[in-house]
Amino acid sequence: MSTHHPGSQKDQHALNAYISLLRCTETVTSDTCRHLAAEKLTVGQFGTLEALYHLGPLCQRDIGKKLLKTGGNVTTVVGNLEKRALVERRRMPEDRRYYSVALTETGQELIARIMPRHIENITTRLAVLSLQEQDELRRLCRKLGLAS
Amino acid sequence: MSTHHPGSQKDQHALNAYISLLRCTETVTSDTCRHLAAEKLTVGQFGTLEALYHLGPLCQRDIGKKLLKTGGNVTTVVGNLEKRALVERRRMPEDRRYYSVALTETGQELIARIMPRHIENITTRLAVLSLQEQDELRRLCRKLGLAS
DNA sequence: GGATGATAGTTTAATATTAAACCATTTACG
DNA sequence: CGTAAATGGTTTAATATTAAACTATCATCC
Numbered sequence: 001m002s003t004h005h006p007g008s009q010k011d012q013h014a015l016n017a018y019i020s021l022l023r024c025t026e027t028v029t030s031d032t033c034r035h036l037a038a039e040k041l042t043v044g045q046f047g048t049l050e051a052l053y054h055l056g057p058l059c060q061r062d063i064g065k066k067l068l069k070t071g072g073n074v075t076t077v078v079g080n081l082e083k084r085a086l087v088e089r090r091r092m093p094e095d096r097r098y099y100s101v102a103l104t105e106t107g108q109e110l111i112a113r114i115m116p117r118h119i120e121n122i123t124t125r126l127a128v129l130s131l132q133e134q135d136e137l138r139r140l141c142r143k144l145g146l147a148s
Numbered sequence: 149m150s151t152h153h154p155g156s157q158k159d160q161h162a163l164n165a166y167i168s169l170l171r172c173t174e175t176v177t178s179d180t181c182r183h184l185a186a187e188k189l190t191v192g193q194f195g196t197l198e199a200l201y202h203l204g205p206l207c208q209r210d211i212g213k214k215l216l217k218t219g220g221n222v223t224t225v226v227g228n229l230e231k232r233a234l235v236e237r238r239r240m241p242e243d244r245r246y247y248s249v250a251l252t253e254t255g256q257e258l259i260a261r262i263m264p265r266h267i268e269n270i271t272t273r274l275a276v277l278s279l280q281e282q283d284e285l286r287r288l289c290r291k292l293g294l295a296s
Numbered sequence: 297g298g299a300t301g302a303t304a305g306t307t308t309a310a311t312a313t314t315a316a317a318c319c320a321t322t323t324a325c326g
Numbered sequence: 327c328g329t330a331a332a333t334g335g336t337t338t339a340a341t342a343t344t345a346a347a348c349t350a351t352c353a354t355c356c
Contacts, residue, residue, distance in 0.1 A: 017283070042311065099335075122159075128295040
């Protein structure tokens with residue numbers, strides 16, 4: 001890092017962009033997810049229900065991959081959803097290490113009832129940006145996010 | 149919402165943009181903060197130290213505002229930092245409701261030692277985007293984030 | 297000056313979250 | 327086969343996080 005000057009132009013651009021990215025994500029998520037409190041759902045619980053709703057039954061490992069969370073966390077969240085009978089676990093006979101996690105009827109109804117409002121929240125919130133700007137934001141985020 | 153068609157073009161642009169935004173923020177934060185584990189610091193603890201480092205002593209309410217966290221959370225995080233003698237609380241005589249939270253010498257040394265690496269992580273990570281793209285990302289995020 | 301209300305911080309109860317150690321099952325391979 | 331490695335899930339211990347109820351202090355204003 002001999003050529004790296006702390007506090008350089010490069011740093012400033014990167015830091016400013018990153019800080020704005022962080023705060024934007026936090027406020028948008030906070031705003032669009034506020035309605036979940038009325039159903040006593042956390043963001044992680046909602047994300048799990050949503051994944052099962054769109055993708056069908058998943059094993060916990062795949063849920064974790066989708067939500068970018070650890071296995072231990074998935075155990076907890078799925079456990080809490082199961083307590084409320086919104087999902088159920090079934091052992092897979094062909095490989096008994098796996099559980100298949102699926103929405104129950106109650107869970108299906110709940111997520112189907114909530115999703116429209118959630119999508120509307122996101123669409124309304126994002127409407128501050130033009131469709132072109134939304135696409136550009138997506139492009140930049142994908143480019144940046146896939147650089148892992 | 150009579151004019152709102154679920155699954156419309158508008159929804160798709162917004163959802164795609166929002167999902168990319170979420171995943172980007174999660175992966176970038178995860179990558180740039182990984183080094184904190186070596187110091188046994190959580191992201192929240194680091195954020196608190198960083199705020200005190202750049203802004204000087206703050207009361208807990210201002211720390212919460214800065215990190216977008218609740219008062220109860222600040223109590224916990226500052227408490228854990230205090231246990232490790234990285235910060236200290238002092239009652240403000242002019243208004244005894246407030247604490248002034250400040251870095252200790254140890255805390256100062258720690259954050260000063262860690263910051264360069266952290267900034268470098270961010271700068272390196274963001275370098276996938278050109279400086280113009282970083283500025284555009286910042287502009288879009290600010291526009292979107294300030295719409296609360 | 298004493299009730300009223302606002303404000304800073306804490307506590308409590310519940311869930312989330314991670315890393316690390318662990319258990320159970322399956323797969324690889326000698 | 328039978329052991330070793332890999333894999334899915336759980337547990338544990340610690341911290342984070344929130345909402346809601348609470349304490350203490352300060353400000354307002356009759």
